[in-house]
Amino acid sequence: MTDTPFNSWQSVQEEVLARIHSRQWKPGDLIPNEADLAQEFGCARATVNRALQNLADEGLLDRRRKAGTRVATHPVRKATMYIPVIRQEIADKGHEYGYELICSERVLPPTEVCNIMEFGRRARAQHIVCIHTADGRPYVIEDRWLNPKWVSVEEISIFNEISPNEWLVTHVPFTEGEIMFSAMSAGKTEAGLLSCKEGEALFVINRTTRNKQEAITSVRLIFAPGYRIETGI
Amino acid sequence: MTDTPFNSWQSVQEEVLARIHSRQWKPGDLIPNEADLAQEFGCARATVNRALQNLADEGLLDRRRKAGTRVATHPVRKATMYIPVIRQEIADKGHEYGYELICSERVLPPTEVCNIMEFGRRARAQHIVCIHTADGRPYVIEDRWLNPKWVSVEEISIFNEISPNEWLVTHVPFTEGEIMFSAMSAGKTEAGLLSCKEGEALFVINRTTRNKQEAITSVRLIFAPGYRIETGI
DNA sequence: TAGTGGTCTAGACCACTTG
DNA sequence: AAGTGGTCTAGACCACTAA
Structure with missing residues (x-):
């Protein structure tokens, strides 16, 4: 038993x-089992459990029943x-957001x-291309395919005003999805829309969202040169 | 009260x-408060708490004391x-892993x-460039700076055999770090090392790790063309 | 200041998995 | 078979914060 008791799961974790x-x-x-640690730390086993489980979630511990931690x-x-x-991302950076619909066709x-969306080969789908700008400069191209089952024909006209990126979030729930990060060279089209040189390296995010297996939408976001995405570990 | 009781936090979450x-x-x-939900679901409040907290962690719920969920x-x-x-990533894909040290200098x-590592301007540091291959083809360039305080001069010779990427993981603990994804065009050096054309778009990961604020190492991983990183949402 | 989530406790039982 | 983590319960107190 240590002299100072650990009476919160955070202190145990530390x-x-x-x-x-x-x-x-x-x-x-x-490492010692939960019961022993609880005794040493002077707290309940549940408290130790909470701390160790959190560390295991973060990948720092491996835990298996009977085998221990x-x-x-x-x-x-x-x-x-x-x-x-995207609108929030641009606003958070302190820039003025702009949106322009480039094309909308079925x-x-x-x-x-x-293949990605598991569509039949004969079904038409809604194809939308639009661009998001920050302080008037092109920020990212949104190139999206929509499963028409999830968006009615009347609703599509809304994309003159609001980006699919934003509208979908609040109007169509999803249960799963995949996301992919990659890099591509700007072709003629991308260079034109992003006002950059052909051949520049662009950061790309592909995302497909589904509701109970069924694809709702698949989008490719092509960012202007220099874009990067950061986080802590 | 529903007819079928929810007796696990997973079922409550579902x-x-x-x-x-x-x-x-x-x-x-x-949504209703924890106590009410517990009564409705026929379980303890702690069980509801566990489920809601998990959903909040995943970003689907916003919870605030007094304000509710x-x-x-x-x-x-x-x-x-x-x-x-990296060695594991290549092995997991079923390829044969190879490693070559290109340069090591102080x-x-x-x-x-x-700036990133918060070094003084007059201190030398260990610079290491090496390459990881999959089935003999270049996979990624590892371009790393090491804080000499964390790696002794004797230890540096180990990098003839083992990549810093792998050695550091098991030998130097870190407490925090930053990671950044971006894209770049292959210059002459990258094209040479990765055997690709100049100007091709490459996926790049920058990572800095620290131990109690102090930088241990900062690495730039430059992947061969076509690399992408995927995950579920 | 009152209502809500955040957490701790002590005890219990269960599920998994190793030896 | 036995040891370990996974979870549930009931009750309690605390911390935050909106009204």
């Missing part, structure tokens, strides 16, 4: 972290990226999009 | 999710990217690096 960082508990080491050998670095609505999607 | 997805509880709505109006999409050790870092 103590455990300190022991890991000081290498008193090294990667791969088995070990310090992770390869602390998988989890980086959590927050992906805001056509047969390319097979690549059909 | 029920709450179902109500959000069915728009019974819409974005911005105030609301369905998030702009469900901030949190994407959690898992950043494995020199004055450029001011850009000094």
